Every structure is written in structure tokens, then in C-alpha cells.
Amino acid sequence: MLWHGLGLVAGLLLAYQAYAQIYPSTGAAWVLPGSWDEPLATSFFNTTQDVKDWEASHADIIFGGMQDVDVNRQTIAVGYIYSQKLDCRPGKQSAWLNKQAALSGVDMEDGFMHFAEDTLLAVDNPSSGMDYLLKGQPYHLLLVRNNQFSTARLPLTLQPGDEVILFSSYPLDALELVADGSPLLKRNLTDENGNVAGWKKMKVDWSHSDLGAASEQLPIFDGGDSQGESLLGQKILTGNLEYKKAWHSAWPYYQQRKLNSGNIGLDNGLKTWMVKLAWPDETRLSALRIKPWLRLDAKQLRIPGWDRANDQDGDGYVSDVEFSERPNTKASARFRHQARLIPASNMWPGTCWYRVSFVNDAFNEVHANWYRHDWLRQGLSGAYNDDMAKLLDSNQFSVHEGGQLSELPFKAGTTDAATEYAKQLADFLLRVKKKTQTTWLAANISEINLWHYSVWPVQLRDVIDLWLREHYLTPAMGLQKMQRAWETFALAKAGDKSVIMASVKGGRSELAPSSDLAWQRDIETGLAQYYFFNLPGYTFFHSWNQTYFYGSGNTTLRNWYRQGVPKNWVYQPTGMLEIDIGRPVNIPKGHKAVIWENKGDKAKTSASMISDIALKPANWFWLYRSGWFGDFPREGVIARRYSEGLVVYRAVKERNQKGFLLAKPMRISLPGEYQRINYDGSLGEPMRYIELGGYEGAVLKKVPWPNVTVVGESF
Incomplete structure (x- = not known):
């Protein structure tokens, strides 16, 4: 009976959904593979293609896809989306949306959020990507010479008969240039098919100003200085364009010719506003830009607000007369596009984004169609939406003045605005799911516990199928954070899946970056x-280095102890994953459950509920804890039992205590006989105890009892 009773306990497996996977005990994932290199320091692979083929066969799900339609269709490839933003400088997606909106009779401007009043944002670290707007960079410059087209690269000497066509992705009312004289200007006319019908001469009011060394304009004026030609001492010509009738954008086709020299956006259907410049005599054109309307000064960005009431004749432009008589003096935008929301308070380096609006149903339909088109084109099963915690809250908009939104009855940078926007985003993503029939809509939430993040409404949580927990695990994670990390089990109880990333950040490899053992211990700890x-069936494992830069290229001495080997190949502990440790089982008799903590509430990790939130049981237990009676000890060793193995982790309560990485190893008794699984998949000697250093984890394989069959029922 003793053996039978122990067998029943060992065999009481947790009930999980069946799921085919590459490794026996868990699923595996890649995050943003790509940029494959030919290996330089291993004979395991001969070519770049060998590396790519290996990756394709060693993960169950791939975030970002394999950049190969056929390979993507043979696996679960989840693409990348950022549905709450569009680039300030339009790319392929914006061009496609622009074209489809035009064909559907939808105003593309309805796809953007706008400020209803002049707004001042704090910008501590301005992104260079904003130069497109701050410097008034043309979307494209085309040189027409002898009826041939080429990209105009300034500075440029123009001959009589030459023409330069400036393409703008937004309507404009002023140009600035540095040249020998003022040009003749014509703007595009648009035919009923949306193409260029011809060119209409524009009346221009020209003025001159000196561009001296002390001029504040010099640092922000793109032009010949970048090509080694100084603009010092030259004059800026400012041309204010007469705007009598509505000026419509057009596709770059004129007299059955495409007005383009390789610009991707123009090739993919972007409609633009075009200005043709020509000089009667030979002229040196040193610089040319659209006069900027945004102002960045002393780390503050001023964005003008738009009020339709100020545009009294409804032509889309607030003229000088209308501006002087405008009923709303708190809104100074001349065009609606000038009031678009830019999350300038916190943007990625090198980027410039507009915040997308989800108010207009017709635009939402066009927008959702893009994802169906794009996923079919790439062979994707779905996609993951990045930065889902960065919407309209203060982490994106630090408002000093103004901030009132046109599309919502709230101000940017507030929880109310972020919450309402999140509900609209949820409705839009539900539309995408219905249109694409995907069950693999994912979101990157990193360490956020959605039950603690008030901005996220239930609707947004419910629409997501798969969660990316970027850099969720680190070697020095600590006990307190582990004991508060119950949300993965709540997400699984709700039927959601998670990709959980283990990072070596803050581990032994930072103390000894040239040590192979330090790197391998960090990766072993991450898997533990x-x-x-x-x-199983709900979670996927991904192992990575200390950075947020992903890819499949070779290692360097900054991210591995040896350079020239494929990163994913060394970061994924394939040998360890191939060892079958079974599935999670109950806490063994005689051991106390680790306690979950949720804002003062407590529950055993074997429980199925905490604070009225349903959970899947985790069944963590203590092998050691200082004091032995406290639920949240200063130091401890936690464990989780599997049907064919055990995982253990030693830590102190606090995270990232570097001194604890050097703590003296502690001998810990084990609930049975086990072998340690090493980084390469080899097994250590059978043992009934293990020595663990500070912030160290280990994966153990159970030594089978001879002539004993373990049976039991799942639950």
C-alpha cells in the first residue's frame, strides 16, 4: 500500500489541453528572428540557410515569422503589428491604407487622432525620426531633365528646362529654399481618377532672410551643408503659397508615366501633394524644404490644435483672413493634419509616430483589411501588437499645456483618455480577428500584470489570445517578484497562452562576461x-541575452563568451529541453506550499483562486526558507515537481542584489533522487541533495525507481 499510495501521488497530473510540440515538456518560441549570418566559429552549421532551417524546426511558434512564406505556413508564424500608430513618414502600410481609403471614398485624415487645442508636450529625449516634420523634409524630390526622371539630390545645379518636383505627404502652404533666385511654382491638378491632370501656376509671396551663423534656422535646415556645401551667408527664400481653392492630392501618374524614381510609398499607392519648381536661368539649388509648423524648443514640443469652426469656408485650410477672425483662438492649426497626435514624450529612437484613431467605422474597415492583406501575403497565422501599455496615458503624453482631444472628450496624458482609447482599440482588434479568423492575436505586455493595470479594460484583455512576456524572467528575479507573478496562471485559466522570455540580464554573465560557465548557468537558471x-499547451519558452535587440545573427563578445556563433542556437538550451521531465504535478507530502501575494491578499500556489481571480494551480513549494514559518521569507529555495523531474530556484526576497550572486553555495535536500540536467543536456550523478549558489536555478531529472510503475489519475 505504501508504494501504491506514493504512486498515486506521483501520478496525479494537472489537466492541460493536448498540444503537439517539439520538446517533450513545454513549447518553445522565437522572437523576431532574421538577419541570419554565416556561422564563423562552429562546424555544426555550414551555411546561413542551415541556421535558418535549424530555427524553423526548433520552435512551435515564431514571433515575427521566418521571412519566408512557405516556411511561415508550415508553422505558427505570428507577425508584428503596431495598430495604434502610423509612421509620420509614410511607408508601405500607410501607402496601402492611403490608396484603399481613396478608392473607398474615405478621408485618410479620419484615421488619425488630433488635438482640439494648442498643446505643449514635454520631450526629454527628442527622436531623430521627428526631423521629417521638424525640418520639413520633402517626402521625395524628383529631377526632370530631358524628359527623364531621377532622384534630385541637393545641392544641385539646374539648367534651363530642368524641373524639380517636390512631393509632400501632407498639404502645405509655404516652402523655404536656398537658391540663386526664386523659381516659378506650379501645383498638381487632380483628375477624376485621382491621377495628375496637369499643373497650375501658383501665386507666391516671396520674402528673404539671412542665414547667418547665429541663425536658429541653420541647425534645422536640411540642405547642402550635409553634402559639404556651407549655407552660411546665403539667403533663405520663403514662398507663401496662395491657397484659393481646395488642393487635392494625387497619385504620381501623369500622361501615362509614373512620376517616381524608386520611392516605396509612391510605388505602393500613396497620394501626395506635388509642387513643380523651375528656374529660367542656370541655378544652384542648395536646400529645399516645406516650412515647418511644429516647434521644438527647450525640450518642449508645441503642436497646434484644430477646430473645424476656424475653417469658415470648409476648404480644409484656415486662410490668413480666417485665422485673424477665428472663433477659437486656442486652436492655431492651418490644416487638420498639423494637429495630429505625436507621442513625442516617449518614442523609440529614430522613430516618429502618429496615434491612430478608431472612431471612424469606414476607416476601421480599411485598416482591418490591411492586416488580412498583409498576413495572407506573408503566410502568417496572426500577429502580435507591440507596446500595448503605451496608448494615451502619461507614459506617452506628458502635457504641460492644452491636451484636449478632438476624437475623445478627454485630455491626452490622462487615465480616462487611455482607458477609453483602449476600449476602442479592443473593438478594432475584434474586427481584425473576425476578418482574419485568427486565434493567434497577441500582445506584448512585458512584466505588466493586467489585473493591476487600471488603464486596460476587460474588453482589451479578452480580445487577446497570446501574451508576450518580454524579459519577464531574469536570474536575479528574487522571491518577492516570483510570489507576485500569479497572472500567467490566471491568463491560462482564461484560456490564453503566453510566450515567457528568460533574459540573462543581471546574472553571472554580467559579472564574468568571458566565462562560458557563467553564461551557461544563467541560461540553466532561466529555463528552471x-x-x-x-x-503545457499554454506557455512557450524563449531564452535571450541582456538586450532588447533581436535577430538570428552571430554572437559578439558583448552578448556571449565567444563570437561568431548563431545567437538563437546558443541561447536556447536545446539539450536541456530535449530531456523529458514530464508534466507538473502536486506538491509532495510533507512540504509547504509557496504563497501567492496580491495587494495584501494571499493564497497558496496550489489554490485555484486569489482575490476572486480564477487561477490554474502552480503547486510551488518550499525546500528551504529562512525562519521556516514566514510566508515571505528573507531567503529561500522554492521548487516545483514534475512527473519525471523537479525544478529549484534559490533567491533572496529582493531582486537584483548583485552581492547575492556571490553567496556561498547552500546544500539543499531533495524530495527524492535526481540528476542535474546540464546546459548541453548531459546528466549529472544521481543525488538526494543539491548545492545552489545565490540566484541560481536548476532543472533535475528524476531517477526512476527500479521495477516500479507509477500510475494515477489526471485531474
């Missing part, structure tokens, strides 16, 4: 930590 959260 992951196995604490593993729910």
Missing part, C-alpha cells in the same frame, strides 16, 4: 525559472 510557470 520558466519551468515554474510552464503550463
Whole structure:
């Protein structure tokens, strides 16, 4: 009876949905593979293609896809989307949307959020991507010479008969240039098909100003200085364009010829506003730009607000007369596009984004169609939406003045605005799911616990199928954070899946970057930590270095102890994953459950509920804890049992205590006989105890009892 009873306990497996996977005990994932290199320091691979083929066969799900339609269709390839933004400088997606909106009779401007009043934002670290707007960079410059087209690269000497066509992705009312004289200007006319019908001469009011060394305009004026030609001492010609009738954008086709020299956006259907410049005599054109309307000064960005009431004749432009008589003096935008929301308070380096609006149903339909088109084109099963915690809250908009939104009855940078926007985003993503029939809509939420993040409404949580927990696990994670990390089990209870990323950040490899053992111990610890959260069929493992830069290229001495080997190949502990440790089981008799903590509420990790939130049981237990009676000890060793293995992790309560990485190893008794699984998949000697250093985890394989068959029922 003793053997039978122990067998029943060992065989009481947790009930999980069946799911085919590459490795026996868990799923595996890649995050943004790509940029494959030919290996330089291993004979395991001969070519770049060998690396790519290996990756395709060693993960169950791939975030970002494999950049190969056929390979993507043979796996679960989840693409990348950022549905709440469009680039300030239009790319392929914006061009496609622009074209489809035009064909559907939808105003593309309805796809953007706008400020209803002049707004001042704090910008501590301005992104260079904003130069497109701050410097008034043309979208494209085309040189027409002898009826041939080429890209106009300034500075440029123009002959009589030459023409330069400036393409703008937004309507404009002024140009600035540095040249020998003022040009003749014509703007495009648009025919009923949306193409260029011809060119209409524009009346221009020209003025001159000196461009001296002390001029504040010099640092922001793109032109010949970047080509080694100084603009000092030259004059800026400013041309204010007469705007009598509505000026419509057009596709770059004129007299059955495409007005383009390789610009991707123009090739993919972007409609633009075009200005043709020509000089009667030989002229040196040193610089040319659209006069900027945005102002960045002392780390503050001023964005003008738009009020339709100020545009009294409804032509889309507030003229000088209308501006002087405008009923709303708190809104100074001349065009509606000038009031678009730019999350300038917190943008990625090198980017410039507009915040998308989800108010207009017709535009939402066009927008959702883009994802169906794009996923079919790439062979994707779905996509993951990045930065889902960055919407309209203060983490994106630090408002000093103004901030009132046109599309919502709130101000940017507030929780109310972010919450309402999140509900609209949820409705839009539900539309995308219905249109694409995907069950793999994902979101990157990193360490955020959605039950603690008030901005996220239930609707947005419910629409997501798969969660990316970027850099969720680190070697020095600490006990307190582990004991508060119950949300993965709540997401799984709701039927959601998670990709959980283990990072080496803050581990032994930072103390000894040239040590192979330090790197391997960090990766072993990462897998051990992951196995604490593993729910077969619901979770996927990804192992990475200390950075947020992903890809499949070779290692350097900054991210591995040896350079020239494929990153994913060394970061994924393939040998360890191939060892079958079974599935998670109950806490063994005689051991106390680790306690979850949720804002003062407590529950055992074997429980199925905390604070009225349903959970899947985790069944973590203590092998050691200082004091032995406290639920949240200063130091401890936690464990989780599998049907064929065990995982353990030693830590102190606090995270990232570097001194604890150097702590003296502690001998810990084990609930049975086990072998340690090493980084390469080899097994250590059978043992009934293990020595663990500070912030160290280990994955163990159970030594089978001879002539004993373990049976039991799942639940």
C-alpha cells in the first residue's frame, strides 16, 4: 500500500489541453528572428540557410515569422503589428491604407487622432525620426531633365528646362529654399481618377532672410551643408503659397508615366501633394524644404490644435483672413493634419509616430483589411501588437499645456483618455480577428500584470489570445517578484497562452562576461525559472541575452563568451529541453506550499483562486526558507515537481542584489533522487541533495525507481 499510495501521488497530473510540440515538456518560441549570418566559429552549421532551417524546426511558434512564406505556413508564424500608430513618414502600410481609403471614398485624415487645442508636450529625449516634420523634409524630390526622371539630390545645379518636383505627404502652404533666385511654382491638378491632370501656376509671396551663423534656422535646415556645401551667408527664400481653392492630392501618374524614381510609398499607392519648381536661368539649388509648423524648443514640443469652426469656408485650410477672425483662438492649426497626435514624450529612437484613431467605422474597415492583406501575403497565422501599455496615458503624453482631444472628450496624458482609447482599440482588434479568423492575436505586455493595470479594460484583455512576456524572467528575479507573478496562471485559466522570455540580464554573465560557465548557468537558471510557470499547451519558452535587440545573427563578445556563433542556437538550451521531465504535478507530502501575494491578499500556489481571480494551480513549494514559518521569507529555495523531474530556484526576497550572486553555495535536500540536467543536456550523478549558489536555478531529472510503475489519475 505504501508504494501504491506514493504512486498515486506521483501520478496525479494537472489537466492541460493536448498540444503537439517539439520538446517533450513545454513549447518553445522565437522572437523576431532574421538577419541570419554565416556561422564563423562552429562546424555544426555550414551555411546561413542551415541556421535558418535549424530555427524553423526548433520552435512551435515564431514571433515575427521566418521571412519566408512557405516556411511561415508550415508553422505558427505570428507577425508584428503596431495598430495604434502610423509612421509620420509614410511607408508601405500607410501607402496601402492611403490608396484603399481613396478608392473607398474615405478621408485618410479620419484615421488619425488630433488635438482640439494648442498643446505643449514635454520631450526629454527628442527622436531623430521627428526631423521629417521638424525640418520639413520633402517626402521625395524628383529631377526632370530631358524628359527623364531621377532622384534630385541637393545641392544641385539646374539648367534651363530642368524641373524639380517636390512631393509632400501632407498639404502645405509655404516652402523655404536656398537658391540663386526664386523659381516659378506650379501645383498638381487632380483628375477624376485621382491621377495628375496637369499643373497650375501658383501665386507666391516671396520674402528673404539671412542665414547667418547665429541663425536658429541653420541647425534645422536640411540642405547642402550635409553634402559639404556651407549655407552660411546665403539667403533663405520663403514662398507663401496662395491657397484659393481646395488642393487635392494625387497619385504620381501623369500622361501615362509614373512620376517616381524608386520611392516605396509612391510605388505602393500613396497620394501626395506635388509642387513643380523651375528656374529660367542656370541655378544652384542648395536646400529645399516645406516650412515647418511644429516647434521644438527647450525640450518642449508645441503642436497646434484644430477646430473645424476656424475653417469658415470648409476648404480644409484656415486662410490668413480666417485665422485673424477665428472663433477659437486656442486652436492655431492651418490644416487638420498639423494637429495630429505625436507621442513625442516617449518614442523609440529614430522613430516618429502618429496615434491612430478608431472612431471612424469606414476607416476601421480599411485598416482591418490591411492586416488580412498583409498576413495572407506573408503566410502568417496572426500577429502580435507591440507596446500595448503605451496608448494615451502619461507614459506617452506628458502635457504641460492644452491636451484636449478632438476624437475623445478627454485630455491626452490622462487615465480616462487611455482607458477609453483602449476600449476602442479592443473593438478594432475584434474586427481584425473576425476578418482574419485568427486565434493567434497577441500582445506584448512585458512584466505588466493586467489585473493591476487600471488603464486596460476587460474588453482589451479578452480580445487577446497570446501574451508576450518580454524579459519577464531574469536570474536575479528574487522571491518577492516570483510570489507576485500569479497572472500567467490566471491568463491560462482564461484560456490564453503566453510566450515567457528568460533574459540573462543581471546574472553571472554580467559579472564574468568571458566565462562560458557563467553564461551557461544563467541560461540553466532561466529555463528552471520558466519551468515554474510552464503550463503545457499554454506557455512557450524563449531564452535571450541582456538586450532588447533581436535577430538570428552571430554572437559578439558583448552578448556571449565567444563570437561568431548563431545567437538563437546558443541561447536556447536545446539539450536541456530535449530531456523529458514530464508534466507538473502536486506538491509532495510533507512540504509547504509557496504563497501567492496580491495587494495584501494571499493564497497558496496550489489554490485555484486569489482575490476572486480564477487561477490554474502552480503547486510551488518550499525546500528551504529562512525562519521556516514566514510566508515571505528573507531567503529561500522554492521548487516545483514534475512527473519525471523537479525544478529549484534559490533567491533572496529582493531582486537584483548583485552581492547575492556571490553567496556561498547552500546544500539543499531533495524530495527524492535526481540528476542535474546540464546546459548541453548531459546528466549529472544521481543525488538526494543539491548545492545552489545565490540566484541560481536548476532543472533535475528524476531517477526512476527500479521495477516500479507509477500510475494515477489526471485531474
